[in-house]
Amino acid sequence: DAEITQSPRHKITETGRQVTLACHQTWNHNNMFWYRQDLGHGLRLIHYSYGVQDTNKGEVSDGYSVSRSNTEDLPLTLESAASSQTSVYFCATGNSDTDTQYFGPGTRLTVL
Amino acid sequence: GQNIDQPTEMTATEGAIVQINCTYQTSGFNGLFWYQQHAGEAPTFLSYNVLDGLEEKGRFSSFLSRSKGYSYLLLKELQMKDSASYLCVLREGTDKLIFGTGTRLQVFP
Numbered sequence: 777d778a779e780i781t782q783s784p785r786h787k788i789t790e791t792g793r794q795v796t797l798a799c800h801q802t803w804n805h806n807n808m809f810w811y812r813q814d815l816g817h818g819l820r821l822i823h824y825s826y827g828v829q830d831t832n833k834g835e836v837s838d839g840y841s842v843s844r845s846n847t848e849d850l851p852l853t854l855e856s857a858a859s860s861q862t863s864v865y866f867c868a869t870g871n872s873d874t875d876t877q878y879f880g881p882g883t884r885l886t887v888l
Numbered sequence: 889g890q891n892i893d894q895p896t897e898m899t900a901t902e903g904a905i906v907q908i909n910c911t912y913q914t915s916g917f918n919g920l921f922w923y924q925q926h927a928g929e930a931p932t933f934l935s936y937n938v939l940d941g942l943e944e945k946g947r948f949s950s951f952l953s954r955s956k957g958y959s960y961l962l963l964k965e966l967q968m969k970d971s972a973s974y975l976c977v978l979r980e981g982t983d984k985l986i987f988g989t990g991t992r993l994q995v996f997p
Contacts, residue, residue: 811987816989818987818989821985881929
């Protein structure tokens, strides 16, 4: 069965460190998205990609970067982690001809 | 820009019917989703409305009025497992989604 996996599922890091969160999908979807979810906010879009070599900034992209070298993976990098980036991060995929996005299980990141 | 309003919390009794309302303002409406999210889990797709009217899927139905900027999710024959957050989500353009903060529904026996 097609799926989306995220790793790690939980991560604790220190302020200033570089952190990379992995997202891997076997849906063969062109579109991939990274969101963060915080209390009092809906899921907010960080970055997204419509295909290989394509990346775009979302609503809250400062301090984050992504790269898309193949269809299956969209890693999210925090260049220098800050306490404000403590959150739950969800990866999602979809195609333009599907009416939904499919979400991965999430990564809980704590920045101390 | 977009603005999505839905109640923060609701409670209901097992076996009952509950309606979760969502009002929105947007300059680029291209559909409205409802997602369910259990605590600690990923959101999962429930329904999608792009035209006015009611979409029914088993115990769940979703209604849309584009002219009023209004949608609701109707849950019938509530079960304990329906205790979750329900997210009203706007589709902007082709694929970008704008999420509301969600309505936390608690179902009691």
